[in-house]
Amino acid sequence: xxxxxxxxxxxxxxxxxxxxxxxxxxxxxxxxxxxxxxxxxxxxxxxxxxxxxxxxxxxxxxxxxxxxxxxxxxxxxxxxxxxxxxxxxxxxxxxxxxxxxxxxxxxxxxxxxxxxxxxxxxxxxxxxxxxxxxxxxxxxxxxxxxxxxxxxxxxxxxxxxxxxxxxxxxxxxxxxxxxxxxxxxxxxxxxxxxxxxxxxxxxxxxxxxxxxxxxxxxxxxxxxxxxxxxxxxxxxxxxxxxxxxxxxxxxxxxxxxxxxxxxxxxxxxxxxxxxxxxxxxxxxxxxxxxxxxxxxxxxxxxxxxxxxxxxxxx
Amino acid sequence: xxxxxxxxxxxxxxxxxxxxxxxxxxxxxxxxxxxxxxxxxxxxxxxxxxxxxxxxxxxxxxxxxxxxxxxxxxxxxxxxxxxxxxxxxxxxxxxxxxxxxxxxxxxxxxxxxxxxxxxxxxxxxxxxxxxxxxxxxxxxxxxxxxxxxxxxxxxxxxxxxxxxxxxxxxxxxxxxxxxxxxxxxxxxxxxxxxxxxxxxxxxxxxxxxxxxxxxxxxxxxxxxxxxxxxxxxxxxxxxxxxxxxxxxxxxxxxxxxxxxxxxxxxxxxxxxxxxxxxxxxxxxxxxxxxxxxxxxxxxxxxxxxxxxxxxxxx
Numbered sequence: 001x002x003x004x005x006x007x008x009x010x011x012x013x014x015x016x017x018x019x020x021x022x023x024x025x026x027x028x029x030x031x032x033x034x035x036x037x038x039x040x041x042x043x044x045x046x047x048x049x050x051x052x053x054x055x056x057x058x059x060x061x062x063x064x065x066x067x068x069x070x071x072x073x074x075x076x077x078x079x080x081x082x083x084x085x086x087x088x089x090x091x092x093x094x095x096x097x098x099x100x101x102x103x104x105x106x107x108x109x110x111x112x113x114x115x116x117x118x119x120x121x122x123x124x125x126x127x128x129x130x131x132x133x134x135x136x137x138x139x140x141x142x143x144x145x146x147x148x149x150x151x152x153x154x155x156x157x158x159x160x161x162x163x164x165x166x167x168x169x170x171x172x173x174x175x176x177x178x179x180x181x182x183x184x185x186x187x188x189x190x191x192x193x194x195x196x197x198x199x200x201x202x203x204x205x206x207x208x209x210x211x212x213x214x215x216x217x218x219x220x221x222x223x224x225x226x227x228x229x230x231x232x233x234x235x236x237x238x239x240x241x242x243x244x245x246x247x248x249x250x251x252x253x254x255x256x257x258x259x260x261x262x263x264x265x266x267x268x269x270x271x272x273x274x275x276x277x278x279x280x281x282x283x284x285x286x287x288x289x290x291x292x293x294x295x296x297x298x299x300x301x302x303x304x305x306x307x308x309x310x311x312x313x314x
Numbered sequence: 315x316x317x318x319x320x321x322x323x324x325x326x327x328x329x330x331x332x333x334x335x336x337x338x339x340x341x342x343x344x345x346x347x348x349x350x351x352x353x354x355x356x357x358x359x360x361x362x363x364x365x366x367x368x369x370x371x372x373x374x375x376x377x378x379x380x381x382x383x384x385x386x387x388x389x390x391x392x393x394x395x396x397x398x399x400x401x402x403x404x405x406x407x408x409x410x411x412x413x414x415x416x417x418x419x420x421x422x423x424x425x426x427x428x429x430x431x432x433x434x435x436x437x438x439x440x441x442x443x444x445x446x447x448x449x450x451x452x453x454x455x456x457x458x459x460x461x462x463x464x465x466x467x468x469x470x471x472x473x474x475x476x477x478x479x480x481x482x483x484x485x486x487x488x489x490x491x492x493x494x495x496x497x498x499x500x501x502x503x504x505x506x507x508x509x510x511x512x513x514x515x516x517x518x519x520x521x522x523x524x525x526x527x528x529x530x531x532x533x534x535x536x537x538x539x540x541x542x543x544x545x546x547x548x549x550x551x552x553x554x555x556x557x558x559x560x561x562x563x564x565x566x567x568x569x570x571x572x573x574x575x576x577x578x579x580x581x582x583x584x585x586x587x588x589x590x591x592x593x594x595x596x597x598x599x600x601x602x603x604x605x606x607x608x609x610x611x612x613x614x615x616x617x618x619x620x621x622x623x624x625x626x627x628x
Contacts, residue, residue: 075601078463132470146567148467148474149392154461155569156446159601166563167597170484178599180562248494249480253460253567255469283481285492287389287473 004060005311006068007053009113009303010034010043011198012087017050018304019058022066024124024312028054029304039089048102067107070095071116075158078164083158110239111312113303115152115161118145120306121260123313127295130257134250135296136163138218138243138265141177141194142185145256150314153254166188168245189244190264193218197235208230222268240275247276248283251291262296318374319625320365321616322384323427324348324357326401331364332618336380336440338626342368343618355404359549361418381421383621384409385430389472394424397472423624427617429466429475432459434620435574437627440608446572448564449610450477452532452579455491456499456506460568464628467568478503482559501556504578507532511549522544536582554589556557561590562597565605578608585607 002021009016018029030278032050035042051068054060072095074085080096094111111119118127118135127133131150137143142164146153153160165178167209172182186192192306197216201208207232209224210216247259259270275294284291298305316335323330325348332343346364349356365382368374386409388399394410409424425433432441432449441447445464451457456478460467467474478499479492486496498505513532516521522545523538524530538546561573575586587607598605612619 008594066499130470144567146471148462151465153462153467153568156444156571157569157601159569160462160567162566162569162599162601165566165599167559180597182597229475245481249563252476252479253458253474253564255471255473255476257470282495283494285476285479285494287471287476 001064003064005308006054006276007304007306007308008047008068008070009116009158009307010047010070010072010088011113012073014182015043015047015050016300016304017054018301018308019054020308020312022312024308026301026305027218029301034088036087036089039091040085040093042088042097043088043137044093044095045102048099051103062104062106065106068099068103069116069310070099070108070110070111071303072110073113073308076112076154077158077255078154082110084280105127107290111152111154111307111310112145112158112161114143115154116300116310117262117298117302118147118161118260118307119152119309119313120298120302120304121262121296122147122150123309124305125302126260127258129259132254133212133258133260134161134163134254134256135260135262136247137263138188138261139190139263142189143263146256148254148256163246163250166246166249168242168249184246186241188239188246188265190218193221193235193265196238197221200231200235200238204231204234208232218265218268222271225271236275239241240272241279243275244279245278245283248288249289251280251284255288256291258292258294260294260296262299262302263285266295315378317378317380319380319622320368320382320521321618321620321622322361322382323430323621324361324384324386324402325427325617326387329357329361329364330614330618331361331368332615332622333368334622335628336626338622340615340619343615348402350401350403351419353405354399357402357404358409358412359416360405363412365417376420378419379420380556381423381625382413383411383430383624384419384422384423384424385427385617385621389429390424390426390468391472394422396424409586411583421522425466425468425621425624426472427457428457429459429468430624431576431616432461432475432574432620433466433623433627434616434618435576435610436464436614436618437623439573439611439616440574446568446570447572447574448475448477448568448570449574449576450561451577451610452526452575453500453577456503457577460570462568462570474518477560477564480560480563482556496624498556498560502553502560502579504532507535507549507553511535514545514549514552518545518548520548525561532579532582533573536585539585550589557595558590558593559597561594562602565594565602566600569602570605572606572608574608574610576613576616580609
């Protein structure tokens with residue numbers, strides 16, 4: 001008899017679902033919209049209905065399901081209860097309790113989405129074979145998920161791995177969205193690197209292909225770097241110093257085998273590492289000298305893999 | 315039948331041992347010298363003999379021992395094997411294997427000493443009742459031990475929690491003992507705060523009682539702070555900014571319930587917190603707003619408590 005796991009990744013605009021075999025093979029993946037009306041009251045019923053429909057379609061019985069794993073925004077405690085996922089309108093939502101009930105007693109686990117993505121990369125992605133890794137997601141913000149000895153570092157309130165808000169710059173004058181100032185996210189996120197670019201281009205006379213670009217992105221900056229554009233190289237160096245410093249600090253605290261770099265900025269490719277590595281090495285002690293940098297491999301599927309991995313990894 | 319645990323804390327000059335009841339009560343503690351000759355070859359036999367002598371004295375049979383816990387300097391992996399404890403002359407020493415054999419098959423666990431001290435404070439000290447804490451030891455260096463959900467954060471190579479070497483100052487010109495530069499240890503250790511004091515006293519005209527002191531220590535600085543000494547207050551502010559910044563970073567990454575502050579500098583008392591808290595708060599996001607600061611309670615016994623706790627806590 002085949003047995004199955006559903007992996008669910010709740011995002012702000014869509015919910016990704018995946019059906020996995022016990023072997024870890026992804027059989028099918030699909031998406032449904034995230035209905036945020038009425039403080040997100042429809043989200044869990046929509047997930048439950050979608051899973052039930054898939055079960056019916058494939059004639060999967062309740063007893064054939066090992067479990068359902070869910071990655072959710074917000075702080076998620078060790079019982080899978082979500083505290084304040086502001087973008088969903090959720091506050092104190094018991095995912096295992098509510099979704100389990102909708103699915104007639106199927107067992108459900110839930111964790112924070114960034115942590116689940118890190119778990120996915122450990123199980124089936126760039127971190128396969130390792131048990132200690134930090135996933136760094138460079139997107140609209142800078143997110144993080146920490147796995148130590150194969151377990152998610154959840155922290156006291158489910159806010160472990162919030163690496164976007166470590167302080168890396170004393171001289172910053174503009175506050176971060178979080179209310180603090182000089183946070184890593186202000187320099188290493190997609191908007192962060194664009195801000196660095198604007199400053200460099202404003203304050204320098206260097207000719208640069210970037211001056212002709214209407215809307216600069218990390219990809220264009222690193223493409224220009226590859227062509228030897230001096231201003232682009234300066235931008236990349238500043239970005240790399242901040243991120244390298246941040247990663248060195250994380251390494252001292254967590255001592256991971258590797259960093260997995262994901263998110264939109266990571267699409268620039270491994271050239272990122274050329275700019276991160278010097279500062280990472282400079283501020284890293286001997287214990288972490290062998291630390292690896294890898295690009296994320298699962299892209300947008302990291303969440304469903306990680307959610308399924310909550311049942312199938314280890 | 316009573317059952318027992320031995321807790322062992324291996325230090326550079328002496329080894330502390332404690333005999334605990336299963337209830338967690340400390341029955342007796344004692345010390346033996348650390349013989350570092352011949353690459354520390356006598357250390358484990360000395361510990362074995364000392365435990366055997368105590369067993370004989372109290373007529374404790376092998377089967378009455380639940381286990382022996384050991385805290386050791388250096389990087390210690392998940393099997394209790396010590397890699398490069400330089401100050402003992404140890405390299406790749408299998409504590410559970412070797413000490414277990416000497417004790418005729420008694421079960422032995424070993425962990426890094428700083429992590430064990432943190433575990434002790436969680437079990438019987440300032441962190442009692444909490445499962446997520448970071449112990450910060452401000453002594454000759456700055457050491458750390460991280461406990462998340464009741465477990466030691468060991469890291470990939472046993473170097474988790476090396477918080478003394480997180481980078482907190484870009485403008486430093488003198489390298490840290492670790493080879494890096496701008497490490498927290500350069501400002502928040504006992505020698506670090508003394509160096510801050512020297513700089514402040516050199517660069518200021520302020521009258522200060524500290525100018526008359528031959529050998530300044532953290533205690534004298536904070537005693538002068540209590541008397542309103544302006545130079546001492548300035549020193550304490552600089553120290554507190556560095557440590558507050560470091561703790562804010564650790565909080566973002568690990569999300570602990572509390573920090574437990576120990577080591578020689580902590581003898582200055584809770585007045586330390588008045589200087590750490592402002593910067594900690596400034597750079598800490600809302601998820602960690604409620605984070606607590608506590609002075610360590612177990613002093614030099616944290617190690618033997620933590621080592622015994624490896625068997626008795628949880």
